[in-house]
Amino acid sequence: xxxxxxxxxxxxxHCEHPKxxxxxxxxxxxxxxxxxxxxxxxxxxxxxxxxxxxxRLLRDxxxxxxxxxxxxxxxxxxxxxxxxxxxxxxxxxxDAYSQxxxxxxxxxxxxxxxxxDNSAWNNASAIxxxxxxxxxxxxxxxxxxxxxxxxxxxxxTKEMAFLLEWSDASEDSSLDVDKFSDAVALEFPSxxxxxxxxxxxxxKDNPVNIWFWKASWQNANDMHSTYATSDEFAGxxxxxxxxxxxxxxxxxxxxxxxxxxxxxxEKADIQNISGNGKWQSGKWFVVxxxxxTSQDKFDVVFREGSVxxxxxxxxxxxxxxxxxxKVVSTWYYVALxxxxxxxxxxxxxxxxxxxxxxxxGIIMGIRRKRG
Amino acid sequence: MxxxxxxxxxxxxxxxxPYEEVRPQKQFAAVxxxxxxxxxxxxxxxxxxxxxxxxxxxYMFWNNVESKPYGFYPLAWDVKILDLLGPQKWEGKVYKGNxxxxxxxxxxxxxxxxxxxxDWAHPxxxxxxxxxxxxxxxFITMPHKVWHFYLARICNHCTYPACVGxxxxxxxxxxxxxxxxxxxxxxxxxxxxxxxxxxxxxxxxNNTTKIAEKCIGCYPLAEQGHQTQxxxxxxxxxxxxGWLHTPDKPDPANPVDYLVHIKKIALPLYPxxxxxxxxxxxxxxxxxxxxxxxxxxxDAANAVAAYKNAHKDETLLGALTLFGSTEFWSAKFRVxxxxxxxxxxxxxxxxxxPLKEPVFIRPFHDEKLQVYRHxxx
Ligand code: SF4
Ligand code: SF4
Numbered sequence: 001x002x003x004x005x006x007x008x009x010x011x012x013x014h015c016e017h018p019k020x021x022x023x024x025x026x027x028x029x030x031x032x033x034x035x036x037x038x039x040x041x042x043x044x045x046x047x048x049x050x051x052x053x054x055x056r057l058l059r060d061x062x063x064x065x066x067x068x069x070x071x072x073x074x075x076x077x078x079x080x081x082x083x084x085x086x087x088x089x090x091x092x093x094x095d096a097y098s099q100x101x102x103x104x105x106x107x108x109x110x111x112x113x114x115x116x117d118n119s120a121w122n123n124a125s126a127i128x129x130x131x132x133x134x135x136x137x138x139x140x141x142x143x144x145x146x147x148x149x150x151x152x153x154x155x156x157t158k159e160m161a162f163l164l165e166w167s168d169a170s171e172d173s174s175l176d177v178d179k180f181s182d183a184v185a186l187e188f189p190s191x192x193x194x195x196x197x198x199x200x201x202x203x204k205d206n207p208v209n210i211w212f213w214k215a216s217w218q219n220a221n222d223m224h225s226t227y228a229t230s231d232e233f234a235g236x237x238x239x240x241x242x243x244x245x246x247x248x249x250x251x252x253x254x255x256x257x258x259x260x261x262x263x264x265x266e267k268a269d270i271q272n273i274s275g276n277g278k279w280q281s282g283k284w285f286v287v288x289x290x291x292x293t294s295q296d297k298f299d300v301v302f303r304e305g306s307v308x309x310x311x312x313x314x315x316x317x318x319x320x321x322x323x324x325x326k327v328v329s330t331w332y333y334v335a336l337x338x339x340x341x342x343x344x345x346x347x348x349x350x351x352x353x354x355x356x357x358x359x360x361g362i363i364m365g366i367r368r369k370r371g
Numbered sequence: 372m373x374x375x376x377x378x379x380x381x382x383x384x385x386x387x388x389p390y391e392e393v394r395p396q397k398q399f400a401a402v403x404x405x406x407x408x409x410x411x412x413x414x415x416x417x418x419x420x421x422x423x424x425x426x427x428x429x430y431m432f433w434n435n436v437e438s439k440p441y442g443f444y445p446l447a448w449d450v451k452i453l454d455l456l457g458p459q460k461w462e463g464k465v466y467k468g469n470x471x472x473x474x475x476x477x478x479x480x481x482x483x484x485x486x487x488x489x490d491w492a493h494p495x496x497x498x499x500x501x502x503x504x505x506x507x508x509x510f511i512t513m514p515h516k517v518w519h520f521y522l523a524r525i526c527n528h529c530t531y532p533a534c535v536g537x538x539x540x541x542x543x544x545x546x547x548x549x550x551x552x553x554x555x556x557x558x559x560x561x562x563x564x565x566x567x568x569x570x571x572x573x574x575x576x577n578n579t580t581k582i583a584e585k586c587i588g589c590y591p592l593a594e595q596g597h598q599t600q601x602x603x604x605x606x607x608x609x610x611x612x613g614w615l616h617t618p619d620k621p622d623p624a625n626p627v628d629y630l631v632h633i634k635k636i637a638l639p640l641y642p643x644x645x646x647x648x649x650x651x652x653x654x655x656x657x658x659x660x661x662x663x664x665x666x667x668x669x670d671a672a673n674a675v676a677a678y679k680n681a682h683k684d685e686t687l688l689g690a691l692t693l694f695g696s697t698e699f700w701s702a703k704f705r706v707x708x709x710x711x712x713x714x715x716x717x718x719x720x721x722x723x724x725p726l727k728e729p730v731f732i733r734p735f736h737d738e739k740l741q742v743y744r745h746x747x748x
Binding site: 179240 | 424425426427477478479480485486487488491537539540541556557558559560561562563564566575576577578579580581582584
């Protein structure tokens with residue numbers, strides 16, 4: 001707090017200063033918002049060392065002079081610094097992108113592959129997402145051998161496909177009372193979400209849309225062999241439990257509004273997500289594919305050029321993972337590449353360099369004037 | 372999940388449970404008189420033929436009868452959970468050890484484990500296995516040096532069900548109207564948290580429907596005032612269904628209240644686990660007391676003594692005589708002039724049974740029919 005007051009003082013606009021020379025209303029109006037935004041930025045966004053540096057710069061380069069002219073000079077300086085700081089911010093975001101916060105869905109032509117070994121995937125760059133045990137709700141997990149997962153994405157303006165790849169020493173694809181299946185899920189904010197949901201299964205107002213793939217569903221031979229039975233009655237089937245019915249697909253479309261609330265959205269006739277998984281020498285490769293749009297109001301919708309939050313969960317059957325026993329990520333993002341790819345990502349950089357130049361010019365100009 | 376303090380009368384103290392204490396309007400309960408069970412498995416088959424004839428239920432027995440001490444379904448279920456629980460100390464009637472909820476490992480609702488599939492594969496393993504080897508002459512020594520008994524088991528429709536507490540999807544519920552615990556076949560996702568948590572291992576996994584199934588307390592019958600299949604078909608007439616009240620307001624005219632709360636002759640199975648199970652057992656009188664105390668709690672000695680004296684107690688004898696005498700739930704009973712009468716919920720008379728069957732002795736040679744006869748009971 002004390003520090004902040006010091007900056008307040010340093011930033012005190014000369015035109016507001018009691019000793020300041022009278023100036024016209026319009027002049028006052030002009031400089032006020034700039035000062036405010038600069039103050040805001042400095043106090044909240046910029047780390048304290050940077051703030052100190054800026055304050056020192058101001059003190060050294062902008063003499064306190066009560067002339068209106070110089071007051072303008074100071075404000076221009078402030079504005080420049082603000083823009084500079086904002087650009088730094090953008091750069092930081094770009095840095096984050098390169099560190100893997102955003103999965104870039106490569107735009108390709110033709111059909112999207114459902115197989116992991118299709119060469120189309122070579123076009124997509126992978127990002128590695130760290131996974132941590134779920135400890136928000138009981139039953140919790142504290143240890144897991146699954147530490148991260150690689151994501152690749154493709155789109156062809158009509159469909160979206162994800163390839164997920166992670167290490168798992170054992171292929172767990174059949175169930176038994178003490179045997180659980182490997183599985184993976186992609187989570188997106190539901191289209192019905194009021195705002196960005198919590199990554200851990202969403203909440204009542206902010207549902208999440210989950211694409212769930214399970215190895216035991218992939219394993220078509222997982223029909224438990226039966227012995228002599230006298231009737232066909234099966235509780236789960238009678239009431240239409242989606243877990244019980246014969247699998248038409250290894251994936252399931254789920255909507256969740258908090259822990260323990262996942263509801264299956266799949267109606268037999270709306271089968272809009274397809275999936276395919278394959279375990280090979282200690283690794284799972286799972287592909288999800290869906291049209292960019294969907295009729296269901298809860299389903300996530302993708303648009304070319306848009307950025308959508310995404311999070312992931314992995315279950316390792318041999319470690320007893322099921323339900324809430326899983327490893328999860330926080331929110332990451334998936335961006336759908338557009339035509340203007342080069343320019344769209346080049347513009348900010350260009351703008352940055354341009355501004356730098358202008359800024360340097362102005363600073364030099366101010367100095368010259370002062371000198 | 373918040374932890375709440377609830378009152379568990381079977382261990383005479385408060386304990387932790389994931390949900391608040393909510394008691395149903397009526398509590399499904401039953402008394403099983405172990406002394407009379409002959410392990411004929413009629414109950415098992417009655418249950419199986421009624422409820423578990425479908426695919427994926429081949430090895431599923433909601434009712435099972437195991438020989439103790441070496442019979443188990445699933446294998447070693449009670450030995451394992453007692454071992455996981457650690458020391459179980461009673462001070463008088465108060466349990467000082469941990470319940471399964473209090474012994475829950477970090478991040479879990481209850482202490483427990485998931486049996487292996489093979490553990491369910493031999494439903495009558497250890498059948499008739501006695502407690503030790505029999506030396507020459509032992510069989511004529513009284514009391515017998517070795518022992519075994521039959522433990523008939525169904526879901527206990529617990530007051531504090533671990534299955535309910537452990538289900539992350541709230542797919543298991545306890546019915547408000549009768550306390551019967553059911554798995555919602557539509558909500559269940561087959562996580563088997565209930566299979567892990569139920570210490571009695573009475574939630575089972577159906578590998579065809581991929582979800583959990585359990586004893587449903589024959590609720591369609593209960594709703595009609597009819598006792599469960601395993602109760603009414605019991606050859607040994609060891610079973611009686613009844614609505615159980617809490618010990619602070621027992622109804623002495625209610626046969627199950629009378630046996631459980633007034634005479635304290637019928638005891639819960641492993642009360643130290645902390646679930647307040649609602650199947651009550653009259654302990655086998657020939658089994659060493661330490662074993663009985665471990666299995667039925669500190670009231671075992673009293674229960675054995677009361678049972679041995681039952682022939683002197685007309686009311687007790689009356690309550691015991693109701694077992695297997697009617698297919699309906701007896702809400703009340705009355706003993707007078709050597710006859711016990713069972714009444715239904717609306718006071719309707721259900722059955723009248725003499726406490727002692729009249730004895731007729733017939734001549735060995737019937738003059739009229741010119742035949743010889745053996746007398747049988
Ligand atoms: S015995 Fe097991 S399955 Fe039955 S209510 Fe109790 S905890 Fe649930
Ligand atoms: S039917 Fe009765 S006597 Fe026979 S095994 Fe079952 S409980 Fe025992």
